[in-house]
Amino acid sequence: MIVSSLFRASRQSTAISTFARYNHEQKNPMIKTWNIMTKSNTRFSYPENTDIVIIGGGIIGAATAYWLKRRAGDGLSVVVIEKDFSYKQAQRHLQHGTLSQHFTLPENLFLSQFSAFFLRNIREHLGEDINVEYCPTGSLVLASNDYAQKLEETSSLLKEHGSPNELLSPKEINKKFPWINTADIKLGCMGVESEGTFNGWELHKGFVKKSKELGALYINAEVVGFDLEQQRDVLMEGVTPGAFERIMRVRYMTEENEEYGIKFAGCILTAGSDSSEIAKFAKVGTGDGMLMVPLPVEKRKHEVYSLEGNNTEIGLNTPMIMDTTGLWLQRKGLGKDFLGGYLPSLDQNDNLVDTEQYLKTTFLSSLMHRIPSCNNAQVQSHSSLYYDCTTYDNSGILGPHPYHNNLYIAAGFGQLGCQHAPGLGRALTELIIDSQFNTIDLTRLGFDRLLTDQPMMECNAY
Numbered sequence: 001m002i003v004s005s006l007f008r009a010s011r012q013s014t015a016i017s018t019f020a021r022y023n024h025e026q027k028n029p030m031i032k033t034w035n036i037m038t039k040s041n042t043r044f045s046y047p048e049n050t051d052i053v054i055i056g057g058g059i060i061g062a063a064t065a066y067w068l069k070r071r072a073g074d075g076l077s078v079v080v081i082e083k084d085f086s087y088k089q090a091q092r093h094l095q096h097g098t099l100s101q102h103f104t105l106p107e108n109l110f111l112s113q114f115s116a117f118f119l120r121n122i123r124e125h126l127g128e129d130i131n132v133e134y135c136p137t138g139s140l141v142l143a144s145n146d147y148a149q150k151l152e153e154t155s156s157l158l159k160e161h162g163s164p165n166e167l168l169s170p171k172e173i174n175k176k177f178p179w180i181n182t183a184d185i186k187l188g189c190m191g192v193e194s195e196g197t198f199n200g201w202e203l204h205k206g207f208v209k210k211s212k213e214l215g216a217l218y219i220n221a222e223v224v225g226f227d228l229e230q231q232r233d234v235l236m237e238g239v240t241p242g243a244f245e246r247i248m249r250v251r252y253m254t255e256e257n258e259e260y261g262i263k264f265a266g267c268i269l270t271a272g273s274d275s276s277e278i279a280k281f282a283k284v285g286t287g288d289g290m291l292m293v294p295l296p297v298e299k300r301k302h303e304v305y306s307l308e309g310n311n312t313e314i315g316l317n318t319p320m321i322m323d324t325t326g327l328w329l330q331r332k333g334l335g336k337d338f339l340g341g342y343l344p345s346l347d348q349n350d351n352l353v354d355t356e357q358y359l360k361t362t363f364l365s366s367l368m369h370r371i372p373s374c375n376n377a378q379v380q381s382h383s384s385l386y387y388d389c390t391t392y393d394n395s396g397i398l399g400p401h402p403y404h405n406n407l408y409i410a411a412g413f414g415q416l417g418c419q420h421a422p423g424l425g426r427a428l429t430e431l432i433i434d435s436q437f438n439t440i441d442l443t444r445l446g447f448d449r450l451l452t453d454q455p456m457m458e459c460n461a462y
Contacts, residue, residue, distance in 0.1 A: 046260045047217065050079040052432060053250055053264040055223050055278060056271035057082030058090055059200065060410050060417055062207035063425030064268055066125075069214035071429055078215070079262060081252055083222040090204060093385040096304065096339060097132075097200030097418045098320060098330065100139050101163040101191050104154050104459045105395070108416065109161055110440045111423040116194035118422040119203075126206035136196040137331065138319040140168075140177070141189045142370075147324055148186035150459060155189050166190045179312045179373050180321075190319065197320070197330060200418040207421070221252040223271075226281045227261065236403070238289040247282050247404055266432055268408045273299035273388040275411035282404055290403045293450050297397070297412040300344055300389040303382065305363060307338045310377035314338075327366040338377075340367060387414040393455035398424060399431065399446035408432070409447060 052068060054061045057080045068078050099116060103109045118125065119134050143151040151167075158165050168190055170182035176190075212218065227249035234244040251261045269275050276295045280286050285294025314336045321329040329340040342363045359379065368375050390397055390412030401407045408431060410424055417424075423440060430438045437443065444456055 046219070046254075047077075047079060047262055049077075049263045050217075051077045051264065052079070052266045052268065053262055054078065054080045054268045054270060055250065056080075056269065056274070057085075057208065057218060058087075058270060058272055058417075059094060059204040059207065059421040060413070060424050061268070061270035062204060062211055063421040064270060064410070064428045065211035065216040065425075066207045066214070067425045067429035068432065069211055069216050070125075071433055074215060076433075078211075078217070079264075080211075080216055080218045081221055081223055081250070082218060083220070085218075085220045087204070089386060091201050092383060093302075093387065094200030094204055094418055096330075097198040097203065098196075098415075099134075099198060099419050100195050100320065100322075101158060101165075101193070102139055102141050102154065102189065102195075102322070104150075104157065105456060106157075106161060107440065107442055107445060107456075108395075108420070108458060109158065109163060111416075111420040111442075113161075113163065113194065114423040114426070114440065115419050115421075119198060122203075122206070126210045130202065130206040132198045132200075132202045132206070134196060134198040136194075138193075138317075139191040139195045139322065140173075140319040141191075141322045142173075142180075142182075142185050142324050143187045143189070144184055144324045145186040151187050151189050154459075158191075163191070164193050166192060177314075177318070179314065179371055181370055181372055185324070195320065203418075203421070207425075219252070219254075221254045221260070223250055223252045223278055223281070224259065225251040227251065228282070239403075245283075247407060264406075266406045266408065268410065268428055268432075270410045272411065272417075273297060273386065275388065275409065279401075279407075279409070282401075282407060284401065284404070284407075287403075290451065293447075295397070295409065295411065295447075296390055296392045296450070297388050298391050299386050300414070302341055302344060302385045302387060302415065303358060303363065304339060304341045304385055305359070305379050306332065306381040307340060307367075307374065307377045308380040310336065310338065310371075310374040312336060312338075312371055312373040321370075323366065323370055325366045325370075327363070327370060329367075329371075337380075338374075342366065388412050388417070389414050392450060393457050395456040395458055396420075396424075396445060397447055397450075398427065398442050399448075401447055402451065 054065055061080055065078050065080050068076055101112050122130055155165050155167050168188040170185050173180055173182050173188045226247045228245040229248045231244050231246050232242040235241060236244055249261045249263045251259060253259050269278060271278050276297045279295040283291045318331045326343045329338050332339045388411055396413030398410045408428055410428055427437060427442050
């Protein structure tokens with residue numbers, strides 16, 4: 001009997017302890033409601049459901065969060081999952097933002113035109129305190145004899161779509177910029193409007209801040225998987241009847257090594273070079289039929305050099321220069337120093353590139369050939385920046401996946417991701433809210449081109 005009493009007492013004690021812990025963890029609905037009403041709940045609560053989840057809080061993801069909340073307000077819940085809140089890599093490569101109109105694909109041109117409009121009116125969008133340090137410089141594209149005809153065609157295309165430019169002969173180039181060697185140049189094209197440099201890192205921070213003010217929730221965590229749900233009533237060509245699986249929840253791991261899941265109606269994948277691996281969680285690239293085709297996005301290295309001590313008398317009117325060899329240059333600050341680099345080829349293998357050899361035989365040799373007065377210039381600093389690159393055709397992929405119609409992709413835009421982010425975020429928002437592109441038709445950038453083998457090559461982004 002004594003043992004029985006002790007057992008009952010022990011059970012009562014356990015029940016009281018459990019009830020206390022139950023209340024402490026705020027699982028009691030009355031206490032939870034009271035804490036919400038009085039705002040006394042200081043513990044962060046990971047949401048279990050959202051309308052839209054964005055994987056990747058980089059500049060495209062943050063821009064998308066901004067446009068979604070601006071369009072829908074409280075009518076649409078948006079959660080952004082980002083694994084690195086320090087944005088260490090983003091800070092480095094976004095600082096050297098460039099805005100150019102010189103493209104052969106109309107989609108890229110229209111996106112850049114909108115970016116120019118957005119930057120001119122940025123305070124109406126992101127607040128009075130933002131300063132992206134936009135500096136209009138113009139751009140000069142140089143073409144050898146092999147590319148001259150293509151450059152003429154591009155010039156006509158740009159004018160046709162409202163981007164003014166001027167074709168220059170070698171003599172005219174020398175008159176404007178006598179320090180440029182034009183011995184092997186057949187033609188130049190000078191952009192005269194809506195081209196220059198800006199601080200992409202400040203733009204990114206502006207998107208994050210404003211989207212949070214509008215109600216987007218950012219979670220510091222790494223995505224570790226998707227939960228898929230079989231939907232037997234869905235019929236799709238190439239899929240066995242009853243075998244269709246829909247992604248409905250994303251699982252993620254926090255910094256405290258706690259795993260959570262969030263159910264969504266739509267998922268937007270903007271995770272840069274990680275996008276391909278995350279897509280595999282949804283069987284993209286590992287499944288059957290349409291799922292056999294992987295997301296061809298990889299990390300690619302771009303070398304950026306800061307040059308000092310050159311003898312070139314450049315002025316404030318010095319444009320960004322894109323050379324026929326792949327060399328690019330832009331003025332650094334208000335002085336006569338340059339930032340420069342060399343655009344990597346589509347099939348470049350970063351593991352096989354010797355950095356020192358690359359500097360001497362590729363970058364410096366092209367630099368000294370094009371601008372001989374740089375023969376005494378010293379490389380003051382050097383950065384290896386990494387971008388997400390679409391290995392299929394070097395153009396970004398944007399739009400819904402053909403199998404997972406609630407998975408939207410925006411990845412592989414490389415260096416264009418920064419300057420095109422305002423338009424890409426708006427385009428994704430149109431797909432989510434309006435089910436179609438309303439402002440710029442980016443249909444050709446969709447995943448479907450991988451299935452139909454229709455590459456979108458940008459010929460003039462040397």
